[in-house]
Amino acid sequence: MHAYRSHTCASLTAADVGQTVRLSGWVHRVRDHGGILFIDLRDHYGITQVLCDPDSAAFGEVEKVRSEWCIRIDGEVKARDAALVNPKLPTGEIEVFIRAIEVLGAAAELPLQVFGDQEYPEETRLRYRYLDLRREKMQANMVLRSDVVASMRRRMWGQGFREYQTPIITASSPEGARDFLVPSRLHPGKFYALPQAPQQFKQLLMVSGFDKYFQIAPCFRDEDPRADRSPTDFYQLDMEMSFVTQQDVFDTIQPVIAGIFEEFGGGRTVDTDWPQISYRDAALWYGTDKPDLRNPIRMQVVSDHFAGSGFAVFAKLLEQDGTEVRAIPAPGGGSRKFCDRMNAWAQKEGLPGMGYIFWRTAEDGSGTEAAGPLAKNIGPERTEAIRQQLGLGLGDAAFFLGGKPAVFEKIAGRARTVIGDELGLTDTARFAFCWIVDFPIFQKSEETGGYEFEHNPFSMPQGGMEALAGDPLAVRGYQYDLACNGYELVSGAIRNHKPEIMFKAFAIAGYGEDEVRRRFGGMVNAFQYGAPPHGGCAAGIDRIVMLLADEANIREVILFPMNQRAEDVMMGAPSEPSNEQLRELRLRVLPPEV
Numbered sequence: 351m352h353a354y355r356s357h358t359c360a361s362l363t364a365a366d367v368g369q370t371v372r373l374s375g376w377v378h379r380v381r382d383h384g385g386i387l388f389i390d391l392r393d394h395y396g397i398t399q400v401l402c403d404p405d406s407a408a409f410g411e412v413e414k415v416r417s418e419w420c421i422r423i424d425g426e427v428k429a430r431d432a433a434l435v436n437p438k439l440p441t442g443e444i445e446v447f448i449r450a451i452e453v454l455g456a457a458a459e460l461p462l463q464v465f466g467d468q469e470y471p472e473e474t475r476l477r478y479r480y481l482d483l484r485r486e487k488m489q490a491n492m493v494l495r496s497d498v499v500a501s502m503r504r505r506m507w508g509q510g511f512r513e514y515q516t517p518i519i520t521a522s523s524p525e526g527a528r529d530f531l532v533p534s535r536l537h538p539g540k541f542y543a544l545p546q547a548p549q550q551f552k553q554l555l556m557v558s559g560f561d562k563y564f565q566i567a568p569c570f571r572d573e574d575p576r577a578d579r580s581p582t583d584f585y586q587l588d589m590e591m592s593f594v595t596q597q598d599v600f601d602t603i604q605p606v607i608a609g610i611f612e613e614f615g616g617g618r619t620v621d622t623d624w625p626q627i628s629y630r631d632a633a634l635w636y637g638t639d640k641p642d643l644r645n646p647i648r649m650q651v652v653s654d655h656f657a658g659s660g661f662a663v664f665a666k667l668l669e670q671d672g673t674e675v676r677a678i679p680a681p682g683g684g685s686r687k688f689c690d691r692m693n694a695w696a697q698k699e700g701l702p703g704m705g706y707i708f709w710r711t712a713e714d715g716s717g718t719e720a721a722g723p724l725a726k727n728i729g730p731e732r733t734e735a736i737r738q739q740l741g742l743g744l745g746d747a748a749f750f751l752g753g754k755p756a757v758f759e760k761i762a763g764r765a766r767t768v769i770g771d772e773l774g775l776t777d778t779a780r781f782a783f784c785w786i787v788d789f790p791i792f793q794k795s796e797e798t799g800g801y802e803f804e805h806n807p808f809s810m811p812q813g814g815m816e817a818l819a820g821d822p823l824a825v826r827g828y829q830y831d832l833a834c835n836g837y838e839l840v841s842g843a844i845r846n847h848k849p850e851i852m853f854k855a856f857a858i859a860g861y862g863e864d865e866v867r868r869r870f871g872g873m874v875n876a877f878q879y880g881a882p883p884h885g886g887c888a889a890g891i892d893r894i895v896m897l898l899a900d901e902a903n904i905r906e907v908i909l910f911p912m913n914q915r916a917e918d919v920m921m922g923a924p925s926e927p928s929n930e931q932l933r934e935l936r937l938r939v940l941p942p943e944v
Contacts, residue, residue: 354422354454360396364443366427371446373398374422374454376484377415379465387412389448390465391423394489398441400425402448411451418464418481420455423448472905477919479910491907495895498614499566502587502891505606511562511589516551518568519543523550523869528572530582538936544570544583547888549808550873552590553845556884557876564589566891572916577903578837578893581916590886596828596844599885600624600785603840607832607889611781614898619780624832628788633755634676637763642836643782645770649762652677652750655736661705661727664752675752678766679740682773683747684708689722692749695768699761701751707733708747718744767836781834781897788812789829792822792858803859805829809843810885811855818854828885839894842887849877 354374362371375393382388388401389412400423402412408423415421425446436442461477462470464484475482482488503513522529522543529543545551547569555563567588575581591602604624611620621643632639635648653674656664664675683689689706696704705724712719720733740748749765751758770776791811793804801822809827811817817825832840846852852874856866867874895907905911912918932939 358395359391359393359398360440362398362427362441362444362446364429367429367444369427370424370449371427372422372424373400373446375420376464377417377419377421380415380417389415391421396440398444398446399436399439400446400448402451406448408448408451411453412448415451415453416457418457418460418484419453420457422452422454424450473913473919476905476911476913479920483909488906491895491899491901492909494614494899495891495907498610498895498898499585499891501610501613502606503566505609506564506587506589509562509602509606511564512560513565514555514560514563515565516545516548516555516567518545520545520551521872530570530572533935533937535935546571547586548588550870552588552886553808553847553873553884554876556590556592557879557881561592562589563591563886567888575912575914575916578896580892580904580908580911581914582912585891587889587891588886589888590884592882592884594844594883594885596787596830596885599842599844599887600626600830603832603842603887603889607783607839607894610894611834611898615781616898616900621780621782624783624785626785626787629786629790630788632786633759637759637761637766638836639786639831640833640836640838641763641784641786642767642770642776642833643784644778644780644835645767645776647679647681647766647770647775649676649678649766650740651675652736652739653752655732655739656728656750656752659728659732661724664705664750667752672754673752674755675750676755676758676762677736677740678749678751678762678769679742680747680749680769680773681742681775682745683769684710684745685747686721688772689747689749691772692765692769696761696765699764701761704765705750706747707736707750709737709742709744711744724750783832783834786831786833787829788826789831790823791825791827791829791855794823798860800860801858806843807855807859808846808852810846811851814848815851815854818851818858822858830887832887832889835897837893837897838890839897840887840889842885844883844885847877847881847883849874852877 351372356372359373359375373391375391378390378392378397380387380389386401386403388399390397391400402409425448427444427446430443430445460481462474462481464481483492519532519542522531522541527546529546532542532544534540534542548565548567552563565588567586568583569586570583573579573581589603591599608620629639632641637649651674653668656675657668659665667673668675685708689708693703693706707720707722707725709718710721720730725733736748742748751762789805791803791805791809792801795802805827806829809829812826812828828844830842831838846855853863853866892904892908896904899907901907917923
């Protein structure tokens with residue numbers, strides 16, 4: 351017999367009754383039923399109930415074991431009584447009578463329990479992550495992650511892609527976040543960087559003649575943590591193709607992503623129609639460039655109905671350039687109680703409040719009337735025009751925000767989400783996807799008054815060189831994101847592969863040709879030798895698994911994540927270097943500023 355096990359803790363069935371078996375695993379739970387000791391023995395695969403009575407020679411040793419001790423037992427498989435069968439377990443028809451036991455690893459007093467669903471502080475869970483990962487939910491999340499990655503690889507190979515590995519130690523390159531720098535011992539005073547993404551290398555692969563590339567790529571960015579973002583490193587499904595248009599990229603990645611969600615979505619509906627929404631429309635309708643289309647609410651501009659109206663706050667606001675009033679429809683929200691609750695929510699968000707109108711049955715029973723402070727100020731004719739524009743009726747409401755869109759759009763988007771959730775409008779049993787397209791390349795700098803890049807500077811401008819000759823704020827790029835249920839899952843672009851167009855785009859943003867060559871010399875030089883048109887995208891694996899696992903925090907699907915302060919409390923990172931290390935690298939550490 352094998353030294354540790356003849357079977358796993360999930361494999362024994364009624365067909366094994368009478369066999370002598372060997373199992374190894376962890377003591378999940380111990381129960382004493384009238385002198386008979388029952389142990390739920392757990393391994394990675396499942397749980398088997400084992401038991402021992404005082405007649406067994408092993409009883410004295412079994413009495414000593416405690417939760418999370420790692421043990422090996424030998425015993426005889428017996429059938430459970432029909433009334434005691436556990437249909438929830440694959441091994442629920444049998445139990446194993448212990449004849450011999452060996453303690454493989456005793457456990458000290460536990461800082462957190464593996465059995466049960468107790469909640470523990472995140473710091474405790476991360477400090478003892480190896481115990482936290484033993485829990486059933488965490489095991490399932492990590493198995494899901496592994497299976498998703500394996501499925502991604504199969505699907506990419508199935509579409510004619512090959513996986514290539516790009517460097518982990520490279521040159522620093524500004525890509526929107528801070529680099530992690532690595533000091534060079536052989537070149538004192540100089541630094542490598544961990545790649546924020548394989549962006550330049552995958553483009554160079556296209557120049558090298560590799561037609562289709564993908565990689566399960568680690569990426570490193572020194573960012574502030576969020577619930578849906580790791581502060582240090584993450585993994586993405588990275589891909590690039592030559593001789594493709596934007597639509598070609600969509601047609602390639604959509605079946606991969608859709609297939610993953612169909613395979614691992616737990617029966618939730620996966621939308622097959624992925625609309626393409628311009629960045630401008632997404633901001634207008636949803637207040638975000640990663641909208642949750644499970645929520646049917648679409649915001650609209652209603653400035654005309656408030657211009658010159660009796661509601662002085664909006665009327666005066668609209669006299670200023672660049673301002674507007676937007677409405678957030680709330681089907682089914684037509685009660686003063688709900689409207690007051692949303693108004694209180696807005697005040698908690700730092701706003702003075704949120705104007706509203708709701709439609710109810712007229713007091714005389716003659717029909718529908720508008721109610722609320724705004725309705726009284728602007729009168730029945732304007733409120734009726736608003737109702738018709740928004741397609742609302744009896745029992746519905748609308749909320750209003752005004753000002754410069756860039757200032758209030760984000761909070762309007764959050765309000766739309768809260769309204770959809772509160773009113774039960776958001777369909778939580780589906781995955782709703784959409785492509786966000788036509789991103790602006792430039793924006794006005796509030797500090798300098800000049801132009802700066804608003805989004806990816808390496809995207810090909812729509813219209814090429816001719817587009818760059820006009821108003822920079824009107825230039826749109828072949829850049830795109832894929833949003834799902836309010837999260838950005840994929841980001842990509844058709845690349846700017848022509849040096850003359852690249853130099854012109856950077857010149858508009860205030861970068862001279864010499865600086866572009868200095869910063870991105872490897873790629874610029876390569877583009878001078880017959881670069882093909884190319885494009886691609888990258889899908890965030892951590893975020894995809896987070897959605898599939900129905901988790902709200904990305905750390906629930908990462909094996910060994912950092913905490914909110916970008917610290918590894920289990921391994922003690924970041925740590926102070928020794929004096930010997932600093933001398934070898936010819937570095938000096940300055941004390942922190944007080």
